[in-house]
Amino acid sequence: MPQLIPFYFLNQLSFSFFTLLALIYILSKYILPLFTFQQVIRMYITKLSNKS
Template sequence: MPQLVPFYYMNEIVFSFSLIVITLYILSKYILPRIVRLFVTRMFIDKI
C-alpha cells in the first residue's frame, strides 16, 4: 500500500503543485495572450 510510505503524500503534493504551476505558466505565456490579442483586434475592428 503506497499510502504507508512516509513520503507518499508529500510526493502527491509536490507533483500536483508542479502540475498546477506548469499549467499556469503555459496558459499565461501562450494561450491567454492570444485570447487577449483576439479581443483587442475585435474591438479595433468594431470601432472602425
C-alpha cells in the same frame, strides 16, 4: 507499510504543485495573450465598422 505513507503524500503534493505551476506558466505565456489579442482585434474591427 505505514512508514511509506508520508512519502506517498509528499510525492502527490509535489507532483500536483509542479503540475499547477506548469499549467499556470503555459496559460499565462501562450494561451491568455491570444485571448487578449483577439479582444483587441475585435474592438478594432468594431470601431472601424462603426465609422463607415
